[in-house]
Amino acid sequence: MKANLLVVLLIALLFVPPALGQVQVELEVNTTQDVKDDYVCWSPQEARIRVTGSASDLNVNLSSSQRSAMGKQGEVWFEENTGVIPTWVSFSPVDTLSLILPSNGDWVSFWVAGKRSSSGNLMPDDLTPAVHGKDTEIIVASSAGTELLRHAVMVRIRKNAEELTDGERDRFLQALRTFHDIDNIGTLAHSSGYVKYASAHGQSFFMGIHNSPAFPPWHRTMLLSLERELQAIDPSVALPYWKFDALAPKLFTNRFIGVVSGGSQIVQFDVSNPLDGWRMPSEASLQSWNTGNPLPVSDQSLRRADNAATSNPDVDLSTVLGQSSYSVMRQQLEGNYHNDAHNHIGGFLASLTSPRDPLFYLLHANVDRAWLAWQRKEEAFDSANIVHYFPQGQFDVLTSTLHQGSYVRDSQWPWNLAGGNQGTPQASDDWPNVVFGLSAGITNVGPSMIPLVSESIDFMNSLGSGNPHNYSYDDQPFRK
Amino acid sequence: MLRTCCLAMFRIVAVFAIFESSGLHADDFDPFNNPDPFVTSYLTDNRGKINNLIAVSEDKSRSATVRIEALKSLHKVLPDVALPTLAKLIQDESVEVASQAASMLAAASMMMNHKMPEANLGDHKDNPSVEYGMARHELIFASLLKLLDDSRPKVRALAAQSLSANSDKDGVTKIIEDTNSGRYSEQEAISYLTLAGPELVGEFLSKYLDSKDAKLLTPVSQYLAESRFRGQVRDKVLWNRDAPIEARQESSRLMPTDDLVPLFVSPDTPEVLYSSALDEYVKRQGSKLTKPQVELLLQGIKKFDPAASATTKEIKEKLEGYIKNFEKNK
Numbered sequence: 001m002k003a004n005l006l007v008v009l010l011i012a013l014l015f016v017p018p019a020l021g022q023v024q025v026e027l028e029v030n031t032t033q034d035v036k037d038d039y040v041c042w043s044p045q046e047a048r049i050r051v052t053g054s055a056s057d058l059n060v061n062l063s064s065s066q067r068s069a070m071g072k073q074g075e076v077w078f079e080e081n082t083g084v085i086p087t088w089v090s091f092s093p094v095d096t097l098s099l100i101l102p103s104n105g106d107w108v109s110f111w112v113a114g115k116r117s118s119s120g121n122l123m124p125d126d127l128t129p130a131v132h133g134k135d136t137e138i139i140v141a142s143s144a145g146t147e148l149l150r151h152a153v154m155v156r157i158r159k160n161a162e163e164l165t166d167g168e169r170d171r172f173l174q175a176l177r178t179f180h181d182i183d184n185i186g187t188l189a190h191s192s193g194y195v196k197y198a199s200a201h202g203q204s205f206f207m208g209i210h211n212s213p214a215f216p217p218w219h220r221t222m223l224l225s226l227e228r229e230l231q232a233i234d235p236s237v238a239l240p241y242w243k244f245d246a247l248a249p250k251l252f253t254n255r256f257i258g259v260v261s262g263g264s265q266i267v268q269f270d271v272s273n274p275l276d277g278w279r280m281p282s283e284a285s286l287q288s289w290n291t292g293n294p295l296p297v298s299d300q301s302l303r304r305a306d307n308a309a310t311s312n313p314d315v316d317l318s319t320v321l322g323q324s325s326y327s328v329m330r331q332q333l334e335g336n337y338h339n340d341a342h343n344h345i346g347g348f349l350a351s352l353t354s355p356r357d358p359l360f361y362l363l364h365a366n367v368d369r370a371w372l373a374w375q376r377k378e379e380a381f382d383s384a385n386i387v388h389y390f391p392q393g394q395f396d397v398l399t400s401t402l403h404q405g406s407y408v409r410d411s412q413w414p415w416n417l418a419g420g421n422q423g424t425p426q427a428s429d430d431w432p433n434v435v436f437g438l439s440a441g442i443t444n445v446g447p448s449m450i451p452l453v454s455e456s457i458d459f460m461n462s463l464g465s466g467n468p469h470n471y472s473y474d475d476q477p478f479r480k
Numbered sequence: 481m482l483r484t485c486c487l488a489m490f491r492i493v494a495v496f497a498i499f500e501s502s503g504l505h506a507d508d509f510d511p512f513n514n515p516d517p518f519v520t521s522y523l524t525d526n527r528g529k530i531n532n533l534i535a536v537s538e539d540k541s542r543s544a545t546v547r548i549e550a551l552k553s554l555h556k557v558l559p560d561v562a563l564p565t566l567a568k569l570i571q572d573e574s575v576e577v578a579s580q581a582a583s584m585l586a587a588a589s590m591m592m593n594h595k596m597p598e599a600n601l602g603d604h605k606d607n608p609s610v611e612y613g614m615a616r617h618e619l620i621f622a623s624l625l626k627l628l629d630d631s632r633p634k635v636r637a638l639a640a641q642s643l644s645a646n647s648d649k650d651g652v653t654k655i656i657e658d659t660n661s662g663r664y665s666e667q668e669a670i671s672y673l674t675l676a677g678p679e680l681v682g683e684f685l686s687k688y689l690d691s692k693d694a695k696l697l698t699p700v701s702q703y704l705a706e707s708r709f710r711g712q713v714r715d716k717v718l719w720n721r722d723a724p725i726e727a728r729q730e731s732s733r734l735m736p737t738d739d740l741v742p743l744f745v746s747p748d749t750p751e752v753l754y755s756s757a758l759d760e761y762v763k764r765q766g767s768k769l770t771k772p773q774v775e776l777l778l779q780g781i782k783k784f785d786p787a788a789s790a791t792t793k794e795i796k797e798k799l800e801g802y803i804k805n806f807e808k809n810k
Contacts, residue, residue: 211613213516264702265674266733271763282706284679300706301734305675319556327518328558335559343590346675350590350645390518401515401608 022053025060025101025140027151029112036235038134039156040076041472042479043460044086044093044111049140051101059143062097064115065136065150074114074136074155081109085464088381088480098143112138114155116477133236154236158369159474161240161251161362168240169256170274175230175237176358177274195296196434197226199286200414202353207413208403213327213390214412215334216371217456218405219364221412221438221447224459224469226361229437241365241473244313244341252309257359260304265347267302267357278302280348280356287352302357305346313344321374327390329374338367369473376476381462383408383454408454416450509615511560515608519558526557533557534565537577544576551580563588563616567623575632582627582635586642589620621648628654637668644675652680670699678707689716694724701727705734714739721748732757737764744780751784755791762798771806774799 027049029038051058064075078097079086086092093115099108134152141147164172182193201209201222209218223239230237242248242257251257258267258275269276281289281296289296315337323329341363342349348357355361375381380388395404405412415436438449447455447469454466460478461468472478514520523530536542536550551569555562562584569581627639628651643651652673659669670688673681686709688700701717704710717723718731718739732740732753743749743757758777762769778799784792 212609263699264730266702277764282678284677316556323522325518325522327516328522331519331558331560336556339559339590340587343587346645387518390516 023058023148024052025058025149026050026052027138027140027149029138029151029153031107031109035152037470038151038153039231039235039470040112040114040153041155041157041470042114042116042477043462043468043470043472044079044091044113044478045468045470046081046109047112047138048107048109049099049101050105050107051103052105054101054103057103058101060099060101060148061141061143062099062110063095063139063141065139074157076112076136076138076153076155077115078113079111081111085461086111087464088460088462088478090464091479112153113478114157114472116479156236156238157472157474158238158365159240160243161256162243162248163474164240164250171234172230172237172240173256173274175234177278178233179226179229180278180358193229195281195286195298196436197222198280198353198355199289199296200434200436201355202283202286202351203289204413205352208406210334212403212406213330214403214406214453216330216368217389217453218412220368220371220456220459221415221451222355223361223364223368224447224471225415225437227437227471232437238471239361239365241369242308242341242359242362243366244308244344244363245315245317247309247312249309251362252307257362258302258304259307259309260347265303265305267304267347275302275358278358280353283351283353283356286356300356303347304349304357304359306344308344313340315340317370317373320370321377323374324378325387325390326380329371329378333367333370333374337370338363341366365473369476372473372476375457376480379480381458381460383457383466389453389457405453408452408457410453412451412453412456507619509564509612509619511558511563513612513615514560515612523558523561530554530557530561537565537569540573544574547574547577548580551577551584555584559588560616563619567619570623570627570630570635575634578630578632578635579638582624582638585620585623585627586638589624589642589646621646621651624648625651625654628658637672640664640668640672641675644672644681647677647680649680652676656681656684666696670696674699674703678704678709682707682709686712689713692722692724694726697724697727698730701731702734705731710735718743719746725750725753728753729756733760737761741776744777747783749780751789751791754781754784755795758795769802771803774802774806778803 027047029035029040029045029047031046031048049060049062051060062078064077065073067073067075077093077095079091079093080097080099084090091111091113093111093113095115097110099110101108134154136153136155137150138153139147140149140151159168161169176194180194204218208214227237227239230239242251252259254268254270255273258269258273258278260267267278269278278301279298280300280302281298282300285296317337320329320332320337323332342354345357345359345363348354349360349363375388378388382388384392386392389408391402391407392409393407394409395402395407400407404410411418414434415438417435438447438451447459447467455469458466459469460472462478462480512520512523514523533550533554537547537554539547551562551565554565566581566585566588570578570585572578572581621643624639624643625648627635628643630636630639640651640655644655655664655669655672658664659666659673664672666688670685673685678685682704685700686704688696689704689709689712691697691700697717701713705713713731714735717727718735719742720728729752732743733756740757740761743753744761749757761777765773778796781792781795781799786793786796
């Protein structure tokens with residue numbers, strides 16, 4: 001009897017679909033297995049999904065986990081990948097995407113992005129992308145509704161510093177402090193954490209990053225580079241921006257970016273603030289830091305002349321947005337909007353090595369956001385269009401009249417590791433080759449390891465011809 | 481490679497020769513000479529508007545309010561286009577107009593217009609942008625320098641602050657001369673000069689470390705505490721029992737940690753300084769704070785009476801709390 005039962009069971013097993021219990025669905029954001037890059041923003045990023053161990057093709061539906069009752073969680077939406085890269089005009093995402101996964105295990109590609117209204121007035125939900133790291137899930141369910149997979153992602157967006165939660169603020173400050181405290185890393189004797197950015201800015205001040213067409217793209221790359229360094233420390237961090245055309249009472253506190261008071265220029269922090277005790281080298285030592293000198297000593301307290309909690313810079317974004325050419329817009333952006341913000345705060349921020357003050361990055365994120373707002377308004381994402389960026393072409397040592405790094409097809413120093421040649425025959429004033437952070441944190445989304453000016457211009461890949469840099473601003477959508 | 485180097489060398493020499501022979505002057509700056517064709521085209525398109533705004537801002541028959549609004553509008557057309565008018569109006573007889581012009585010129589001096597070091601000119605070769613930028617720089621800084629001789633203190637102050645903040649050598653030298661001749665009060669001079677780099681003004685300001693006036697000594701000691709003059713700040717202020725207590729407290733927040741230790745063992749350290757130095761010391765030591773260090777601090781506080789002072793009582797309790805923690809975690 002028992003033997004008969006065994007035979008029946010064995011025969012029955014032969015008719016059971018093979019490895020039913022081993023059907024496995026895999027999903028990769030940015031088409032890599034590495035979950036370190038599973039962070040999305042408003043612009044679509046490629047993802048892929050496949051099934052293995054299934055006897056037949058599998059119909060699945062992709063959807064996003066819903067915002068929590070607290071309303072603090074991001075959501076994502078999707079578009080099928082038809083082989084054409086979605087542009088800011090064509091991108092038509094859906095909340096639920098139906099896909100057929102072939103039984104042979106081939107990957108099926110799709111696009112995923114943070115969910116945000118396309119245009120017009122901001123919706124309250126648009127301002128609440130993720131705050132808790134990977135608190136959003138892509139849910140994969142069978143057509144019958146059986147849940148097959150949850151894949152964690154984060155809708156990571158640069159937000160107004162005034163609107164950060166305490167947790168977001170503290171994670172950002174802690175990452176900054178950790179990065180600040182890095183001294184010598186790796187095998188590069190001169191490779192310091194935060195200090196190298198201040199020195200690079202100071203030493204290239206006259207090499208075309210100010211008073212020059214390269215001002216917006218150079219700083220755009222610099223922000224992204226530092227942000228990637230912070231994300232290598234804490235991937236949930238995104239650079240906040242200081243919206244300096246309004247008061248910023250939450251930012252200018254001793255719990256956040258610090259305050260000056262009583263006529264003293266020394267910035268004060270709460271003892272619990274990770275920025276407390278922030279010290280940087282003097283400007284003179286950073287300006288003379290070169291291949292022959294040791295790492296400058298950080299012995300200067302942070303200094304500012306003013307806050308912006310009760311008065312803010314007298315700037316007018318409409319003068320920037322009102323221009324029709326890049327050249328004039330850039331002069332307004334730099335000469336009015338940006339300079340007034342630096343001047344309002346003063347202290348370190350009014351020096352050549354202004355990135356010594358971490359507020360620099362929040363200020364410049366707002367400048368970058370203003371450039372993006374102009375780009376959206378003028379539809380100016382085409383790096384080959386002289387109205388969208390000028391000058392075109394590439395630096396030529398014999399014929400060019402502007403500095404290397406100004407022309408649209410130029411690579412950007414210091415990320416191009418071309419050294420800090422200051423244009424003099426003396427090697428002693430060459431700045432050391434130091435590795436900057438474009439390779440850190442996220443490895444497979446733009447810009448290139450040797451970034452080009454052109455890549456900064458369509459950094460969201462609005463025209464579908466470049467590579468998205470995987471960052472967005474809360475109030476600047478991808479879609480037209 | 482050799483050819484490129486030779487060419488670069490030639491151009492460096494050539495550029496220096498251009499500047500040496502041309503003797504760039506403030507009047508050489510013309511915003512319509514901007515090397516960017518988009519900018520000149522924009523300015524040409526707006527020439528009528530620009531001329532009108534210049535005319536209104538220079539029209540002395542109009543109210544100061546109207547003239548100032550015209551200046552602001554001109555600045556909004558493009559910052560550079562307002563510069564020649566600003567340079568003119570800083571000497572306007574209306575103090576409101578002159579102050580506004582000085583303030584806008586001072587703002588223009590920051591950030592965009594740091595003077596390019598000569599070493600950088602080589603890389604810019606015969607770049608027309610360099611010549612344009614240098615002419616703009618001359619216009620701004622020559623105008624500000626001229627303002628230091630303005631009879632109106634309000635206007636003069638704007639120039640003094642701006643030139644100091646830019647560490648402009650000529651400006652700083654003049655401010656120091658004028659301070660010595662009594663044009664500025666010592667407090668005024670200190671408020672301007674502490675905006676400049678210590679390599680330019682440290683020597684001059686260090687003489688105030690002997691002052692007994694807290695209004696002078698505090699900002700100067702705060703300024704010099706993180707410079708090569710910090711040894712003088714330590715000896716003349718932080719450790720000097722005759723120095724004003726505010727200045728000693730402020731310097732304790734900036735001086736190296738090792739310099740704070742003698743304050744804890746000195747019998748002369750006032751309670752309020754002991755307290756602020758202790759806070760700073762504990763904060764900086766953080767998790768590196770050791771039991772012997774805390775015992776030393778407790779020893780030092782014995783000279784104060786906890787029954788007579790809430791501050792001392794609070795410090796004592798805090799230190800005893802650390803000792804308890806050390807023993808608990810042993």
